[in-house]
Amino acid sequence: MNIKKSAMVGKAINRLMETEEATGEQLAIDFNVSPQLISHIKNERRTMQADIAQESIALYDNPEYTMDILYEFSSKFTSPVLRGRFVEQHRMTLEAYAKKEIEEALERIQNVCLAKPPSMIDENERLGVRSMMDELIEARIHIDNLLKQLQKEYKISIMDRIKALLPTWKVKGWIE
Incomplete structure (x- = not known):
């Protein structure tokens, strides 16, 4: 990137x-x-x-x-705002999209085995990993758009929430 x-x-x-x-x-x-x-x-x-x-x-x-x-x-690495003609900018619509994409990503995670070392997988397994990544990216995009809408409608800052969560993430050892 x-x-x-x-x-x-x-x-x-x-x-x-x-x-x-x-x-x-x-x-x-x-x-x-x-x-x-x-x-x-x-x-x-x-x-x-x-x-x-x-x-x-x-x-x-x-x-x-x-x-x-x-x-x-970021050269399109981060999530775009979904403004397409089939996306309604309403919290309940975006929530439904996020749920659907999260469920699809979880299903893909269940069906893809990551136990083998990457150097040992065949082309079919590689396609499965790629498909799982696609579902995770789509879930992330819909989650980010739901968060955006929640901030807009409820006036709860995403940045303030992240700042409040940083100490917890440090305690859990997720970040340094």
Whole structure:
């Protein structure tokens, strides 16, 4: 994976301005850049630099914006915001999608054996692992979109929840 030094994020900026009811001038002040630069980024005539993106995420605890920025800067490694025409942006719909994808991933985990060393598996077993990974990725995308919607509707910050959970994860030995 490649973390980009800059990315085209005009759509993300436009959505941020709409949801936060902010002007280009206000974003320029918040990001400590010129209004012209915001205009160029917004209209996709210029890329946003990584340092500005990092600052903007810290300033605006907006889950859609954060997901959009991370998705673009991570070369699409992180979860996208699901905005397709068949995805309703409602917590109960996203919950149903997440449940379905989690169940499919769990079923795939049950059916794939990881006991053999990777160097000893045949092509069919490799396809099974790949299929399991696909289901896990799809579950992750739907979980991330459900979390995004929960933050939007319940005003509970994902970042605040992560910060609150970090000490527990350290105690459990999950992170250093």
